[in-house]
Amino acid sequence: MKRHFSGRPGRARxxxxxxxxxxxxxxxxxxxxxxxxxxxxxxxAALTGSAQLLRSSDDVxxxxxxxxxxxxxxxxxxxxxxxxxxxxxxxxxxxxxxAEVDCLVTGGKVAVVSGTVTRTDVARLKGVxxxxxxxxxxxxxxxxxxxxxxGDPVAMGSVPACVxxxxxxxxxxxxxxxxxxxxxPAF
Numbered sequence: 001m002k003r004h005f006s007g008r009p010g011r012a013r014x015x016x017x018x019x020x021x022x023x024x025x026x027x028x029x030x031x032x033x034x035x036x037x038x039x040x041x042x043x044x045a046a047l048t049g050s051a052q053l054l055r056s057s058d059d060v061x062x063x064x065x066x067x068x069x070x071x072x073x074x075x076x077x078x079x080x081x082x083x084x085x086x087x088x089x090x091x092x093x094x095x096x097x098x099a100e101v102d103c104l105v106t107g108g109k110v111a112v113v114s115g116t117v118t119r120t121d122v123a124r125l126k127g128v129x130x131x132x133x134x135x136x137x138x139x140x141x142x143x144x145x146x147x148x149x150x151g152d153p154v155a156m157g158s159v160p161a162c163v164x165x166x167x168x169x170x171x172x173x174x175x176x177x178x179x180x181x182x183x184x185p186a187f
Contacts, residue, residue: 051176
C-alpha cells in the first residue's frame with residue numbers, strides 16, 4: 001500500500017492510500033480533546049529522562065533529555081521544544097553542554113533529537129547542532145550521538161535537523177532511564 005502526501009506542514013492536505021483519498025488536517029480530534037473525551041490530547045512525541053553511559057574506564061558520561069512535540073504540532077517535528085544536556089568527566093577533566101531542541105522524531109521506542117548547543121564550557125562547541133538517538137528498551141537503554149565517529153562534536157561539525165547515529169552505547173541500569181513517547185502522526 002503506497003502513501004502519497006501533498007501540501008505543506010500545518011495545512012490540510014490530501015492523502016492517498018491506495019485508491020482512497022482522505023483529507024488530513026494533522027489531527028483526527030479537535031484541539032484539547034481525547035478519544036474518550038476525558039481531557040487534553042497527549043503530546044505528539046517526547047524524549048525525557050537522564051542516565052549515565054556504561055563505560056569500563058573512569059569516564060562518567062551523563063545525558064539528560066526534556067524534549068517534547070506538542071499535539072498541535074503533530075505534523076511538524078521541527079516545532080519540538082525543550083533541552084538536552086550531556087557531560088563527560090574523567091581523570092583529565094571533561095566538559096558539558098546544553099542544547100536547545102530543534103527537532104524530535106520518535107518511532108516506537110526509538111527517538112532522534114537534534115539541537116544547537118546554547119550553553120557549554122567548551123567555547124568552540126557553542127552554536128554547533130548535534131543529534132542524538134535513544135532506544136528506550138525498558139531495560140538497558142541505548143544511546144548514540146552524531147559525533148560518535150570522530151569522538152569530538154566540534155570536529156564533527158553541525159548535522160542537519162533530526163539526524164543522529166545508531167544507538168551504539170549502553171546505559172548503566174542503576175543510573176536512570178530514558179522514556180520515549182511514540183509519535184503517531186495523523187497522516
